[in-house]
Amino acid sequence: AQSVAQPEDQVNVAEGNPLTVKCTYSVSGNPYLFWYVQYPNRGLQFLLKYITGDNLVKGSYGFEAEFNKSQTSFHLKKPSALVSDSALYFCAQGAYNFNKFYFGSGTKLNVKP
């Protein structure tokens, strides 16, 4: 069965520093991978996705993610964190045969001034 792991419950970073939020997936072949952000009391917002092609995917708000097939990872990155990036981040994997996402458990990002 497909599954997605976010090994860190929380990531703390200082404003202006680079940030990384980790995600690993488990499936053979080429996965469909997504990142979402959830601000307090809000719904999930789509940030970016990897379906095929270039391993570095650029998304909204300056975020990018790197697909690494050998490490089965899809880590979310940003070169310079903002306090306003503080939120809950979810990695998700799409199923091949039907419209279903497997979500990770979420990582809370805290960006301190």
Next chain:
Amino acid sequence: DTAVSQTPKYLVTQMGNDKSIKCEQNLGHDTMYWYKQDSKKFLKIMFSYNNKELIINETVPNRFSPKSPDKAHLNLHINSLELGDSAVYFCASSQGRTGGKNEQYFGPGTRLTVT
């Protein structure tokens, strides 16, 4: 314009009651979903409909009954509410029936509290 909207935003009710949550999307998508987010923020899919047809039912208690009058609307009715039903319920939509390669767009959520 709100892409995926849900009503109500908050719902407080007593055990044993029946309640409904409504969802509408104006994105022209043909697939809609209901998710449950528990107190630990874990997201779990409940149902998925494509063009009014149920395509995913994730072993949800039959007290939960989704209804899709058309492809732009997906409502969730819950009978005999229990304390464990307290959660945030999200509606979402995406384009396409097969393959999870299309991003899903989420509504703002409905916070259900059962007392």
